[in-house]
Amino acid sequence: MKQPMDLRLPLRRIPYGVGLAFIVVTLILWQFRLPRSNPAPGHISKHQRWAETSGLIRDIYNATLGFEKIFVVGLPSRSDRRDGMVLQAALSDMQIEFIDGIQGKDVPDKAIPISSPDSKRLADGSIGSWRAHLNAAREIVQRNLSSGLILEDDTDWDIRIRDQLHDFALSAHALTQPLRGRPGVYADSTYPQPSEDSPESAPETDFYRLPATTPPTTSPYGDNWDVLWIGHCGMHFPFHHSKTVPKGRVIRLDDETVAPKKNLWTFNIPFTLKESYPEHTRAYHHAQEGVCTLGYALSQRGARKLLHEVGLKGVTDAYDILLRFFCEGEKGRAAGRQCLTTQPALFHHHRTAGRVNGMSDISNHGDNGEFREKAITDMVRWSVRLNVEALLEGRTDFVDQFPDE
Numbered sequence: 441m442k443q444p445m446d447l448r449l450p451l452r453r454i455p456y457g458v459g460l461a462f463i464v465v466t467l468i469l470w471q472f473r474l475p476r477s478n479p480a481p482g483h484i485s486k487h488q489r490w491a492e493t494s495g496l497i498r499d500i501y502n503a504t505l506g507f508e509k510i511f512v513v514g515l516p517s518r519s520d521r522r523d524g525m526v527l528q529a530a531l532s533d534m535q536i537e538f539i540d541g542i543q544g545k546d547v548p549d550k551a552i553p554i555s556s557p558d559s560k561r562l563a564d565g566s567i568g569s570w571r572a573h574l575n576a577a578r579e580i581v582q583r584n585l586s587s588g589l590i591l592e593d594d595t596d597w598d599i600r601i602r603d604q605l606h607d608f609a610l611s612a613h614a615l616t617q618p619l620r621g622r623p624g625v626y627a628d629s630t631y632p633q634p635s636e637d638s639p640e641s642a643p644e645t646d647f648y649r650l651p652a653t654t655p656p657t658t659s660p661y662g663d664n665w666d667v668l669w670i671g672h673c674g675m676h677f678p679f680h681h682s683k684t685v686p687k688g689r690v691i692r693l694d695d696e697t698v699a700p701k702k703n704l705w706t707f708n709i710p711f712t713l714k715e716s717y718p719e720h721t722r723a724y725h726h727a728q729e730g731v732c733t734l735g736y737a738l739s740q741r742g743a744r745k746l747l748h749e750v751g752l753k754g755v756t757d758a759y760d761i762l763l764r765f766f767c768e769g770e771k772g773r774a775a776g777r778q779c780l781t782t783q784p785a786l787f788h789h790h791r792t793a794g795r796v797n798g799m800s801d802i803s804n805h806g807d808n809g810e811f812r813e814k815a816i817t818d819m820v821r822w823s824v825r826l827n828v829e830a831l832l833e834g835r836t837d838f839v840d841q842f843p844d845e
């Protein structure tokens with residue numbers, strides 16, 4: 441009785457064996473197809489392949505970071521800053537173009553739109569800054585560029601900027617692209633604009649488990665944005681009572697490019713990111729009360745609307761406040777703009793060593809003789825500027841400005 445059993449069983453098991461192997465292989469392939477939770481930081485892109493099916497997102501690794509152009513605004517007289525920017529861009533494999541700013545005193549009253557008969561002219565610094573930024577926006581419109589990244593000339597960024605932007609784009613898709621196979625349906629129920637019966641806050645989305653969305657076709661960052669406000673010195677999460685700002689948040693734990701909490705700061709109090717989330721958390725969401733315009737991208741449609749709403753309407757406040765009105769549909773500006781951001785920001789102030797009054801062309805701090813011994817860049821860990829020597833020599837022993845204890 442034993443003999444026939446031994447012969448029969450292996451024969452009958454072969455189909456099972458093949459079936460089992462097939463299932464195992466399928467499961468292994470499936471694993472690679474889906475984003476995995478908590479992969480090693482910095483390697484996320486390899487695990488988010490489904491988001492890359494359009495191929496467009498790979499353009500973020502190109503010389504203009506997935507925008508059509510990168511513009512740097514500032515006064516031509518600041519040759520020191522231009523030298524610094526050209527070097528940083530070269531070492532980052534980035535193509536930049538300068539847009540000449542102008543001294544506020546050289547802008548005639550007639551060229552400054554006012555909103556009421558008793559409007560007061562802003563200080564020269566604010567006028568100069570407004571004009572420099574509007575010159576950049578106008579360039580995007582005039583040249584019909586699909587998008588442009590605008591940087592101020594004293595900014596710095598992380599050596600890993602492309603990975604950071606890639607991950608920003610994945611989050612932007614989750615916040616603004618329709619769900620895969622469900623046109624007109626979004627992961628965030630308060631998008632594109634909260635309604636009367638919208639919840640006060642939207643549930644948080646885990647960056648490592650983003651919903652499958654329709655891949656964008658026009659920009660690697662998504663098809664429906666006006667401003668990507670990614671260089672700032674303060675941002676709030678969308679306010680619960682806001683009627684114009686969608687409430688969605690994508691939260692990413694363990695971002696190794698985020699400086700320790702002790703090195704984070706903001707102009708926007710309370711600093712919810714620091715107070716309510718663990719160390720090394722990054723958040724992606726819609727912009728609320730942004731401060732400073734160190735770096736932001738405009739889409740073509742965003743640049744056109746900005747020219748209309750901020751170039752040609754009353755210049756009542758500094759440019760960053762006008763951009764806030766634009767994003768939030770306030771002070772006579774239409775609602776419905778889509779302005780996305782991340783905390784901490786990706787572009788930050790670089791403060792060179794030297795005389796401290798060289799810092800700002802906007803406000804005149806006066807020369808009190810103060811001298812900065814050591815250059816720093818706010819909150820950027822692997823600063824390009826502070827690793828110039830390593831980069832020039834092709835070394836990879838980068839200095840982390842803000843290590844954990």
Ligand SMILES: *[C@@H]1O[C@H](CO)[C@@H](O)[C@H](O)[C@H]1NC(C)=O
Nearest residue numbers: 499502503504506507508660
């Ligand atoms: C980078 O990608 C963007 C988006 O696809 C594109 O508009 C731009 O021309 C590309 N830049 C370069 C230098 O190829």
Ligand SMILES: *[C@@H]1O[C@H](CO)[C@@H](O)[C@H](O)[C@H]1NC(C)=O
Nearest residue numbers: 581582583584585586658740
């Ligand atoms: C601007 O670009 C868009 C998109 O590529 C195109 O459809 C449009 O015709 C262009 N407009 C001008 C004035 O070139």
